[in-house]
Amino acid sequence: xxxxxxxxxxxxxxxxxxxxxxxxxxxxxxxxxxxxxxxxxxxxxxxxxxxxxxxxxxxxxxxxxxxxxxxxxxxxxxxxxxxxxxxxxxxxxxxxxxxxxxxxxxxxxxxxxxxxxxxxxxxxxxxxxxxxxxxxxxxxxxxxxxxxxxxxxxxxxxxxxxxxxxxxxxxxxxxxxxxxxxxxxxxxxxxxxxxxxxxxxxxxxxxxxxxxxxxxxxxxxxxxxxxxxxxxxxxxxxxxxxxxxxxxxxxxxxxxxxxxxxxxxxxxxxxxxxxxxxxxxxxxxxxxxxxxxxxxxxxxxxxxxxxxxxxxxxxxxxxxxxxxxxxxxxxxxxxxxxxxxxxxxxxxxxxxxxxxxxxxxxxxxxxxxxxxxxxx
Numbered sequence: 001x002x003x004x005x006x007x008x009x010x011x012x013x014x015x016x017x018x019x020x021x022x023x024x025x026x027x028x029x030x031x032x033x034x035x036x037x038x039x040x041x042x043x044x045x046x047x048x049x050x051x052x053x054x055x056x057x058x059x060x061x062x063x064x065x066x067x068x069x070x071x072x073x074x075x076x077x078x079x080x081x082x083x084x085x086x087x088x089x090x091x092x093x094x095x096x097x098x099x100x101x102x103x104x105x106x107x108x109x110x111x112x113x114x115x116x117x118x119x120x121x122x123x124x125x126x127x128x129x130x131x132x133x134x135x136x137x138x139x140x141x142x143x144x145x146x147x148x149x150x151x152x153x154x155x156x157x158x159x160x161x162x163x164x165x166x167x168x169x170x171x172x173x174x175x176x177x178x179x180x181x182x183x184x185x186x187x188x189x190x191x192x193x194x195x196x197x198x199x200x201x202x203x204x205x206x207x208x209x210x211x212x213x214x215x216x217x218x219x220x221x222x223x224x225x226x227x228x229x230x231x232x233x234x235x236x237x238x239x240x241x242x243x244x245x246x247x248x249x250x251x252x253x254x255x256x257x258x259x260x261x262x263x264x265x266x267x268x269x270x271x272x273x274x275x276x277x278x279x280x281x282x283x284x285x286x287x288x289x290x291x292x293x294x295x296x297x298x299x300x301x302x303x304x305x306x307x308x309x310x311x312x313x314x315x316x317x318x319x320x321x322x323x324x325x326x327x328x329x330x331x332x333x334x335x336x337x338x339x340x341x342x343x344x345x346x347x348x349x350x351x352x353x354x355x356x357x358x359x360x361x362x363x364x365x366x367x368x369x370x371x372x373x374x375x376x
Contacts, residue, residue: 002347003252010042017050018213022151025095028103028144033090036109040088043248043275045076046240049209051144051153058156066177069205073245074179074286078120078320081283082169082178083113084276089135102145102154110135117280118322120180121171129168136161136168148201179286180319180326208244215240224350227297230305230343233350234295238311242290247278254352263358284322284368285315285331304344304353311337313359321368329367335360 004011013034020031035051038044049069058066066072080086088109097103112135115125129136140158144151166174215236222233237253240246251271260268268274282288296308313335317327339357343350 003349007252010038013038014044014047017047022103022144022146023099025097025103025105028097028105029093029095032095032105032107032142033093036088036090036107039076040080040086042251043080043279044246045073045080045248046208046212046245048072048076049205049212049244051151053147053152053205054203056153056156058158060177061159061162064175064177070286071177071179074319075177077245077279077283077286078177078179081117081276081279081320082115082119082124083111083129084117084272084279086111086113088112088138099146102143104141104143106139106141108137108139111138115168115170117276117283118320119169119178120320120325121166121169122324123322125168125170127168127170129164131164136164150206178320179283180321212240212244212246215244222350224305224343224345227299227305230297230307230350231295233343234307234309235292238290238292241278242282242288242313245282245286247275247282250275250278253350254355255346258352258355261356263361280320280322281313281364283320284317285313286319288313288315290314304342304350307341307343309337309339309341311339313337317367323365323369327368331360331364331367334363 017031017035017038020027022028022031035047038047052069052072054068056067056069056072058072060066066075088111091108091110093105093107095103095105097105112128112130114128117124138158138160140156142156143154145154146152147154162174165178166172169178218236219233219240222229222236224230224233237249241249254271254274256271258268258271258274260274262268268277291312291314292309293312294310298306300306312333314331314333316330319326321327337357337359339355341352342354344353345351346353
């Protein structure tokens, strides 16, 4: 099955999200039903930038509030990384309002998934969010307004089944969001009195939202016919996945039964393992950026291309850490990743069919581990 056929439902959702005018409450309800699915079910977390701005405020139970889009990104990354098989079921959504004053809506969902990934509370417990056939309840109310030419989330009030989440994650109680943001080491965040940006302000979230759309359009337009097409693809694709937090795009360009060989006898077996590995790394370093330092492409007639890449990852450990509490330490400029890829045409579309990579594993572990390296 071709990629466009395989992801037709997801792509229809994205088309509606990108083009909906939000002229009626019914359109708003449909938008956020499909928007939620794109972020959580399809792991396109960077789409959060579309409607959550730099100054958004999310009020949570007990005052565990989130301020700004990066908090929302970090929390979502951490939750999905902890429950990589996460899915949700919409139970209800209702919207009221108009274009001039904005819209208010409430939604109710059930989360279902298994704690198969690390969280700030420790290693995976293997426990499920499902009990007696029901997932954990999540309810939110949202206010969206049209500000500076864009619809934006102004304020959100959210409540999760915190006792159930704590039990599944192996915690006595949940403290703050599931993301680790070193809040105890930083100055307390000041909640804005008005979440609207000043007129004509260009928000970083808007820049990121537009860049995602540009990269997706660029990738979609590339026809793999020669070396330059492959180079253009591998310049755009890693940036979309890593810089703009779109790990679900790996589904598009890796074959389903891919086997990725990594260092120290390790392998990633299947596309799900690739996506989970990406999420795990990204959740630990949610400000991650990737720099493509060099690329070598060789065309193999009648088969495809060999692609060798030299990458450097940059970011700070302000997210979920498999060794314990976030360290805040930076990868600096030394996180070298080298990879060899077979990039072949399958049903007329370019797919990664084989990959071997080494990604500075010991350096990453040192950054994640609070213990400093011994001094000579």
